[in-house]
Amino acid sequence: MTHAHLTSLVLSLILLIIIAVLQNKGKNIKIWHMVLRATYILIIVTGGMLFFAAYSIPLSYYLKAILGIVMIGLFEMVIVRKEKGKKIDVIWIAFSLVLVILFALGFTLPMGFDLLK
Incomplete structure (x- = not known):
């Protein structure tokens, strides 16, 4: 189940990047947002x-x-606030910090991966 969880998280991160790029180009992101x-x-x-x-x-x-x-x-705050034209710099920083903490916890908890083996 750990693999499925990590795969869905990585898929979400890829979709977020796609959505961010499309938003910067002014494209419609509704379908991508629903998939996310x-x-x-x-x-x-x-x-x-x-x-x-x-x-x-x-x-x-x-x-x-x-x-x-x-x-x-x-995830939602980054997309919606960008869509509304609000500043998202602080949210990106919080997003990055929480992501690093989540990966660190996920890999060190007993049911996580043992990267040292």
């Missing part, structure tokens, strides 16, 4: 499955779950 929202469902479902598959749920899993929900909110 569908990947949110995949992220939430696979993340929930990983969360509840843990034998005992330590605090770090709760932190990762909360940050994951914040990340989805930041």
Whole structure:
């Protein structure tokens, strides 16, 4: 399930990049945005499955779950605020920080990947 969760997250990041490029060119992003929202469902479902598959749920899993929900909110804020013409510099910084923390937590938690092997 870890692979499905990571794949859906990477797919969402790729879709976000596509949407950002299309927005800068002034193109219509409605369909791309809806596909991205569908990947949110995949992220939430696979993340929930990983969360509840843990034998005992330590605090770090709760932190990762909360940050994951914040990340989805930041995905939406980046797209919608850009569409409305508002500044998104601070949101991009928050997005980057939360993304790095999520990957660090995801790879260090017991059900994550062991990159050192």
